[in-house]
Amino acid sequence: MEKTFVMLKPDAVERNLMGDILSRIENKGYRIVAMRMEVLSDDQAKKHYEEHVEKPFFPELLEFITSGRVVDMVIEGEKAVAGMRKMLGATDPNEAEAGSIRGTFGFSKSTNLLHASDSLESAKREIDLYFTEKEIF
Template sequence: MDRTFVMIKPDGVQRGIIGAIISRLEAKGLKLVAAKLTMLPEEKVMEHYAEHVEKPFFPSLKAYVMSGPVLTMVWEGRGSVAIVRRIVGATNPAEAAPGTIRGDMGMETGKNVIHASDSDESAAREIAIHFSADELVDYTRIDEPVLYE
């Protein structure tokens, strides 16, 4: 099954919108297989954003991502990378469509609430940075209501 990496950034955690974000992903039919509330150490930030280290915006990005707790997650589902990217919306919240997470909850590119893998390769790399194989939980999602007698 396809997997993707999602991180609710410090502004999303501090604003108390974790539940709203998770609800959107679950409602779509994706399955949460790992989650961790953590403060990212510098070495993980450097590894996660390796392609941006030499860019002029990287020092502020690094400071921002390390400024508070983040919720790192792994989501599973057919085509999960593309599906999550559509739900998340454009990087710049001012350009993100209404109905997307960034379009509805983000205010600026520098604090855009959420990160989502942009390819299957990035997802595999990012999952390996933040989770060990034994932290990924395998279970069957039940989409039908359970009836109790």
């Protein structure tokens, strides 16, 4: 069993896609271990996306990810890290597989609905950023 970190981004919440996305995750058989809605501070967003802070697109990413409510989640399941990335689809929704979440609902690379950890190592780091050990049993 693996745990991974997933975040519904402000566009997913704003567009009332929470239910659709959560039911896909549940229908897949993954367990939603922990979940919280919040508005990220600049500081939290910089920690979350630390590998992108120097990238040219970072100011746009920072503005977007702090622009509204997000939903932080820990998802558990067999091979859940790679499995959730597959469910998301490619970063650019216009290149994402048709059946994926981004491929189904998304249309813009900068507002692509959700985030999921890209490796077990990132999952551990990101889960620790958002949840305490006590919350993720």
